[in-house]
Amino acid sequence: xxxxxxxxxxxxxxxxxxxxxxxxxxxxxxxxxxxxxxxxxxxxxxxxxxxxxxxxxxxxxxxxxxxxxxxxxxxxxxxxxxxxxxxxxxxxxxxxxxxxxxxxxxxxxxxxxxxxxxxxxxxxxxxxxxxxxxxxxxxxxxxxxxxxxxxxxxxxxxxxxxxxxxxxxxxxxxxxxxxxxxxxxxxxxxxxxxxxxxxxxxxxxxxxxxxxxxxxxxxxxxxxxxxxxxxxxxxxxxxxxxxxxxxxxxxxxxxxxxxxxxxxxxxxxxxxxxxxxxxxxxxxxxxx
Amino acid sequence: xxxxxxxxxxxxxxxxxxxxxxxxxxxxxxxxxxxxxxxxxxxxxxxxxxxxxxxxxxxxxxxxxxxxxxxxxxxxxxxxxxxxxxxxxxxxxxxxxxxxxxxxxxxxxxxxxxxxxxxxxxxxxxxxxxxxxxxxxxxxxxxxxxxxxxxxxxxxxxxxxxxxxxxxxxxxxxxxxxxxxxxxxxxxxxxxxxxxxxxxxxxxxxxxxxxxxxxxxxxxxxxxxxxxxxxxxxxxxxxxxxxxxxxxxxxxxxxxxxxxxxxxxxx
Numbered sequence: 278x279x280x281x282x283x284x285x286x287x288x289x290x291x292x293x294x295x296x297x298x299x300x301x302x303x304x305x306x307x308x309x310x311x312x313x314x315x316x317x318x319x320x321x322x323x324x325x326x327x328x329x330x331x332x333x334x335x336x337x338x339x340x341x342x343x344x345x346x347x348x349x350x351x352x353x354x355x356x357x358x359x360x361x362x363x364x365x366x367x368x369x370x371x372x373x374x375x376x377x378x379x380x381x382x383x384x385x386x387x388x389x390x391x392x393x394x395x396x397x398x399x400x401x402x403x404x405x406x407x408x409x410x411x412x413x414x415x416x417x418x419x420x421x422x423x424x425x426x427x428x429x430x431x432x433x434x435x436x437x438x439x440x441x442x443x444x445x446x447x448x449x450x451x452x453x454x455x456x457x458x459x460x461x462x463x464x465x466x467x468x469x470x471x472x473x474x475x476x477x478x479x480x481x482x483x484x485x486x487x488x489x490x491x492x493x494x495x496x497x498x499x500x501x502x503x504x505x506x507x508x509x510x511x512x513x514x515x516x517x518x519x520x521x522x523x524x525x526x527x528x529x530x531x532x533x534x535x536x537x538x539x540x541x542x543x544x545x546x547x548x549x550x551x552x553x554x555x556x557x558x559x560x561x562x563x564x565x
Numbered sequence: 566x567x568x569x570x571x572x573x574x575x576x577x578x579x580x581x582x583x584x585x586x587x588x589x590x591x592x593x594x595x596x597x598x599x600x601x602x603x604x605x606x607x608x609x610x611x612x613x614x615x616x617x618x619x620x621x622x623x624x625x626x627x628x629x630x631x632x633x634x635x636x637x638x639x640x641x642x643x644x645x646x647x648x649x650x651x652x653x654x655x656x657x658x659x660x661x662x663x664x665x666x667x668x669x670x671x672x673x674x675x676x677x678x679x680x681x682x683x684x685x686x687x688x689x690x691x692x693x694x695x696x697x698x699x700x701x702x703x704x705x706x707x708x709x710x711x712x713x714x715x716x717x718x719x720x721x722x723x724x725x726x727x728x729x730x731x732x733x734x735x736x737x738x739x740x741x742x743x744x745x746x747x748x749x750x751x752x753x754x755x756x757x758x759x760x761x762x763x764x765x766x767x768x769x770x771x772x773x774x775x776x777x778x779x780x781x782x783x784x785x786x787x788x789x790x791x792x793x794x795x796x797x798x799x800x801x802x803x804x805x806x807x808x809x810x811x812x813x814x815x816x817x818x819x820x821x822x823x824x825x826x827x828x829x830x831x832x
Contacts, residue, residue, distance in 0.1 A: 296686075296689070301684075301685070301686055301689070303685065303689050323721070324721040324723065324724070325691050325692075325693025325694050325696075325697070325719070325720060325721050325724055326682075326691040326693065326694045329691075330691060330692070373692050373719070374638065374692075377638075428590050428591040429590040429591065430590045430591075452692070452719060455718045455719055456590075456637065456715050456718040456747065457590065457747065458588075458589040458590045458747050458786060458787065459747065459749075459786065459787055459788035460589065460786035460787075461589075461590055461786075462747075485693070485719065485720060485721050485722065485725075487722070522723075525721050525722065525723030525724065526721060526722055526723070527722035530750065530791035530792060530795075530813055531791055531794075531795045533813050534792070534795060534813055534816050534817055534820070537813065537814070537817045538817055538821075541817070541821065543820075543821075543824075552791065552794055552795050552798050553798065555795055555798075556795060556798035556799045556801070556802065559795075559799050559820055560799060560802040560803065562820070563802075563803060563824065563827060
């Protein structure tokens, strides 16, 4: 990543308040700055109610900045004079529990909904549906399945296919693995990193699952009470064990074991993110 | 042809027991749980809550006030427009007197850590906060049995930990707990784990016994708790390293003890 390169998405001093000026006012974001470059995956972590979803909803113009600015490829969302749909096609947003946003009776129609609304030819729509379903690992024959008859993991992949069929450059995902079983989670993470490595793509992912963040992201932003508390390379951010724990967050469980051993005076390096690295550090104790 | 969501389930959950139900998506966890407070009536077979058969409509109220349920999607469970009113709804309808009602609301909100948000409109909560509210609204009814259907899927690590602690305290007070989860670290805390696969009970038992069957779990597309995975990995280097630690503090202690033994034997 070249730093002089222009970010795909740049959030500048963004603030957002729900129901401003009423007794029910809730400040959700305060002076948030964030940059997303192409060919990277950025993770967002933060305790419940820290503003993660509100921030994500700003990234494709679903919410417009009250204060500050969001720029897509250098163009400000606030001053966007063109069709907002163009922006939404470029930045695909996958909501929390996206299976709830499926609404067509047949699976294929749900994936085709976006492309059909882009006035593409029948042939192009079919091609996009086929590609998108392939990318998420659903057989094309599933297009004729009843949406309601799919399992949770399948529904979630179908909702993702609906967004991918728009051929976005950026995917924004809000807790994509919540309530998936371990296998479903691994599959989804595999699909995401596969999609991203196609080139020129970027992903923003918010999750409470620290393992998800470690597996996918190269950089992490930590959002606490609507402010960016910390950001940096994934390894760097997860080295702040105490700070994360104080803010209702955590590190992957394997890393936590190593941090706790270090706390008890054992000579282990806490530069650990996953099970392999943790096992190696602990093994080292026995050969010292 | 009928598709069986559950088939041939024989299950006794004892008073005061802490049971975790695990299984892949579509294995029948939610269907099983929904039978426990008469939201679903068996197509075949019977479900008895205390001595009441869930088919007997006379006892539906008794059953539902005995078994409190927290659903998977909190939005389907939140009915009031303000946080504290939602928590009050259940006990108010059970006829809890005014003075006790306030105590219950305070207790339930504090238990989940939402006390500062009590006046907030419930639609302005985040997904995780909604999940905490759904839990508080169920707790405030003081059910004798608490059924949790992936109640922690949207919680941050600290809220999850706090919730696990509350459940542990309730269990100590004699409340029966049945929890369905994909988080094996969470399942490991239960006294008994029931593994469902394609609507049948595939295996059940204490956490150590269930997690020792790693091949079966793998076939069922399930994971081991991360501490067990880490211990298994360490075992590759140190072949007598014990693999029975189910929580992070337990594994830390295991390493410390094991290290002590090794150093002792070298001397």
